[in-house]
Amino acid sequence: MEFADTPEQALLRDTVRAFAARHGTPEQVRATMTGPTGCDHHTWERLARELGLTALAVPERYGGAGAGPAEVAIAVEELGRVLLPSPYLSTAVVALALSDQADPAFAERYLPGLADGSLIGALALDADVVSAGGTISGVARHVVDGGLAGLLLVRAGDQLMAVSAADTAIEQLNTLDQTRRQALVRFDQTPALLAGPAAPVIAMQRVLLAAECAAAARHCLEVTVEYLKTRRQFGRPIGSFQALKHRAADLAVAVESAHATARAAVWTAATDPAGLATLAPLAALHCSRTFVQVAAEMIQLHGGIGFTWEHETHLYLKRAKSTQLLLGPVSGLRTEIAGQADLLPGRRG
Amino acid sequence: MHAPDEQAPAKQAADKQAPDEQAFRAEVRDWLSANLSGEFAPLVGSGGPGREHEFIEQRMAWERRLGADGWIGIGWPVSAGGRGLPWSHQVIFYEEYARAGAPARVGHMGEQLLGPTLLMFGTAEQRGRFLPGILAGTQLWCQGYSEPGAGSDLAAVATRARLDGGEWHVDGQKVWTSLAQFADWCFVLARTEPAAQRHRGLSYLLVPMRQPGIEVRPIVQLTGTAEFNEVFFDDARAAAGDVVGVPGDGWRVAMGTLAVERGVSTFGQQLGFQREFDAVLVTARSTGALEDPDIAARIAEAWVGLQVMRYTALAALDRPAADVPGAEVSINKLIWGTWHQRLGELAVDVAGAAATVVGAGYDLDNAQRLFLYTKADTIYGGSAEIQRNVIAERLLGLPREAR
Numbered sequence: 001m002e003f004a005d006t007p008e009q010a011l012l013r014d015t016v017r018a019f020a021a022r023h024g025t026p027e028q029v030r031a032t033m034t035g036p037t038g039c040d041h042h043t044w045e046r047l048a049r050e051l052g053l054t055a056l057a058v059p060e061r062y063g064g065a066g067a068g069p070a071e072v073a074i075a076v077e078e079l080g081r082v083l084l085p086s087p088y089l090s091t092a093v094v095a096l097a098l099s100d101q102a103d104p105a106f107a108e109r110y111l112p113g114l115a116d117g118s119l120i121g122a123l124a125l126d127a128d129v130v131s132a133g134g135t136i137s138g139v140a141r142h143v144v145d146g147g148l149a150g151l152l153l154v155r156a157g158d159q160l161m162a163v164s165a166a167d168t169a170i171e172q173l174n175t176l177d178q179t180r181r182q183a184l185v186r187f188d189q190t191p192a193l194l195a196g197p198a199a200p201v202i203a204m205q206r207v208l209l210a211a212e213c214a215a216a217a218r219h220c221l222e223v224t225v226e227y228l229k230t231r232r233q234f235g236r237p238i239g240s241f242q243a244l245k246h247r248a249a250d251l252a253v254a255v256e257s258a259h260a261t262a263r264a265a266v267w268t269a270a271t272d273p274a275g276l277a278t279l280a281p282l283a284a285l286h287c288s289r290t291f292v293q294v295a296a297e298m299i300q301l302h303g304g305i306g307f308t309w310e311h312e313t314h315l316y317l318k319r320a321k322s323t324q325l326l327l328g329p330v331s332g333l334r335t336e337i338a339g340q341a342d343l344l345p346g347r348r349g
Numbered sequence: 350m351h352a353p354d355e356q357a358p359a360k361q362a363a364d365k366q367a368p369d370e371q372a373f374r375a376e377v378r379d380w381l382s383a384n385l386s387g388e389f390a391p392l393v394g395s396g397g398p399g400r401e402h403e404f405i406e407q408r409m410a411w412e413r414r415l416g417a418d419g420w421i422g423i424g425w426p427v428s429a430g431g432r433g434l435p436w437s438h439q440v441i442f443y444e445e446y447a448r449a450g451a452p453a454r455v456g457h458m459g460e461q462l463l464g465p466t467l468l469m470f471g472t473a474e475q476r477g478r479f480l481p482g483i484l485a486g487t488q489l490w491c492q493g494y495s496e497p498g499a500g501s502d503l504a505a506v507a508t509r510a511r512l513d514g515g516e517w518h519v520d521g522q523k524v525w526t527s528l529a530q531f532a533d534w535c536f537v538l539a540r541t542e543p544a545a546q547r548h549r550g551l552s553y554l555l556v557p558m559r560q561p562g563i564e565v566r567p568i569v570q571l572t573g574t575a576e577f578n579e580v581f582f583d584d585a586r587a588a589a590g591d592v593v594g595v596p597g598d599g600w601r602v603a604m605g606t607l608a609v610e611r612g613v614s615t616f617g618q619q620l621g622f623q624r625e626f627d628a629v630l631v632t633a634r635s636t637g638a639l640e641d642p643d644i645a646a647r648i649a650e651a652w653v654g655l656q657v658m659r660y661t662a663l664a665a666l667d668r669p670a671a672d673v674p675g676a677e678v679s680i681n682k683l684i685w686g687t688w689h690q691r692l693g694e695l696a697v698d699v700a701g702a703a704a705t706v707v708g709a710g711y712d713l714d715n716a717q718r719l720f721l722y723t724k725a726d727t728i729y730g731g732s733a734e735i736q737r738n739v740i741a742e743r744l745l746g747l748p749r750e751a752r
Contacts, residue, residue, distance in 0.1 A: 001663055003664040003667040004667045004668070225745045228747060229748070237747075237748050239747040239748055240747065240748040240749065242738070245737065245741035245742075245747050246734065248741055248745055249683075249736075249738070249741045249745070250737065252741075252744055253684060256661055256664070256665075257657050257658075257661045257680075257684060259664065260657070260661040260663065260665075261661075263660070263664060264660040279656075282653055285653065286657055331646065334653075335649070337649055338645065338652070341649075341652050343639075343645075343648050343649055343652055344639075344645070345634060345637075345639040345640050345645065346634075
């Protein structure tokens with residue numbers, strides 16, 4: 001199991017981090033999140049065309065860079081650190097899914113667009129649809145990036161159906177986390193193509209969300225530690241008080257453990273996807289919980305300033321909690337893990 | 350239930366291993382299965398926290414068997430009598446050792462603390478005199494650091510030593526000294542410059558245990574057993590040359606060892622944790638406790654915690670050695686100490702009211718022992734609070750508070 005970046009991956013990370021620093025400043029993030037679509041199209045164009053981040057998930061024969069989950073995760077982590085509003089994660093998951101399991105005709109139709117960023121993908125997992133005669137009807141809730149997407153992968157039982165967003169009715173929702181929009185999507189005898197089983201795609205999404213959570217949690221810790229070093233009360237930096245140091249240390253332990261778990265999941269996604277049946281829900285559970293913990297503590301350790309709209313703390317708390325809630329109830333993930341690890345009652349060892 | 354092999358770190362780590370690592374794993378496994386038999390067969394699963402009193406003579410013999418076949422100091426340089434193996438091989442050794450249920454080591458103080466200290470700070474004469482006995486498993490060591498007035502605040506050491514007539518004369522008291530009743534030698538942190546304050550003026554002395562000036566008294570713990578001791582020094586003697594490093598520089602010597610510790614032994618420990626977890630699960634399933642959603646959730650969380658612990662320890666080994674030495678060990682310690690304590694609570698909750706009755710002579714079952722003994726996990730080896738200080742100051746760079 002490899003936890004550290006290869007030299008090529010480290011270079012990619014530096015490049016994306018520099019991009020995120022230039023195009024994901026706090027001012028830009030705020031301008032975008034309150035803008036009409038929740039995504040800055042110039043930034044998306046640059047991200048896709050100049051950096052080629054969307055191509056990472058797509059094989060070379062379909063216009064991609066032929067990288068994979070490990071490289072996609074690096075981009076997700078670096079964009080996630082600054083909460084850059086973009087449909088990158090959604091699009092990458094859809095591209096990885098279609099690269100893996102679609103038939104060639106399918107791949108040729110969608111992958112080149114997903115590779116160059118001209119086609120945005122989104123997953124509609126919380127869907128209540130019936131399929132009949134090559135169409136689906138029903139509704140999908142909480143479709144992250146649904147308002148931006150051209151291609152939707154809609155969950156129908158244990159399968160995914162590919163649907164053109166143009167054939168659906170999309171209602172934009174106002175979201176608690178303004179940096180990541182959602183939509184309500186309605187289908188009425190909408191043409192749909194079978195795109196393969198849902199489980200591996202859900203697993204990949206969870207792995208990437210876990211990586212994002214771990215990276216964003218680390219950012220929260222770094223900002224908080226910096227504040228503890230500079231903010232002075234009683235004539236000394238508040239970070240010298242043990243009551244606060246110990247809370248920061250507990251966050252560091254949580255962040256290191258989330259980082260390690262996310263890296264283990266990413267490595268497994270890249271080398272042994274079957275291993276994700278246990279590790280994807282485990283990483284999602286642990287990393288989202290850690291992100292919520294660190295973002296919540298970030299507010300407390302910043303005191304009053306951390307409670308203001310102006311400070312970045314609330315953006316991270318909202319992203320963290322929204323991610324955790326969209327992953328479904330903690331008890332659900334736990335039961336899934338317990339089933340995989342054979343920890344449920346009534347079975348023999 | 351998966352067979353332990355399927356979940357164990359060794360199996361997963363083995364999947365992507367280099368051929369030499371696979372060969373080494375087979376070598377360790379073969380040796381253990383050939384040797385943990387006959388007179389040593391009863392030792393399987395013996396010793397360790399809460400059970401250090403078990404089979405002590407046989408475990409000392411086992412230590413000599415390990416030494417005779419070159420399994421002590423496998424990470425030490427070849428020039429020092431070790432095998433010069435990289436940490437990846439050491440991880441494999443600890444994993445296989447734990448998987449085989451080989452007995453808890455009684456020679457680890459010499460192998461893991463004193464030996465590396467002598468390699469870093471000792472003279473050629475000291476290395477030549479002490480390392481062979483450690484490697485052979487014939488010379489057992491104990492650690493004389495903590496004192497009644499110097500626990501978390503180790504620099505408050507008050508045990509004194511003065512050089513007189515070509516010998517060190519040692520007076521004072523150490524406490525929480527594991528295995529002192531069996532040890533041949535003790536490495537002692539003592540104040541050799543009475544006027545010096547705190548970290549200054551301490552020396553790292555090598556003191557023979559079997560002499561009139563030393564008295565060892567066992568400390569009975571809340572488990573009813575006694576692993577730890579008080580050690581009283583009343584004009585105990587050590588040779589003038591048996592000081593490691595420069596006299597007065599003992600603090601740096603003592604801390605130096607801790608800084609290079611990378612937590613390799615933690616992987617064997619985790620297999621022990623897996624075994625304890627499996628036992629709790631078996632009980633939960635057989636008693637029906639697992640039908641209780643609260644118990645089921647805690648079982649699942651314990652399993653998740655064990656995986657997270659393993660990934661965190663593996664990730665720490667993947668980091669360059671120069672990166673914040675010491676902080677990884679503190680992170681691992683906080684994670685496993687907290688996890689293990691929770692497992693102890695879960696173990697007795699799974700047993701229910703049955704856990705309120707003990708055997709004759711206050712004999713505890715595994716769940717009761719786990720529950721009680723794990724209370725020490727966040728105290729010994731640097732309390733959880735000290736670990737948090739280390740993480741806050743060394744990893745996060747937060748300012749020290751006034752001390």
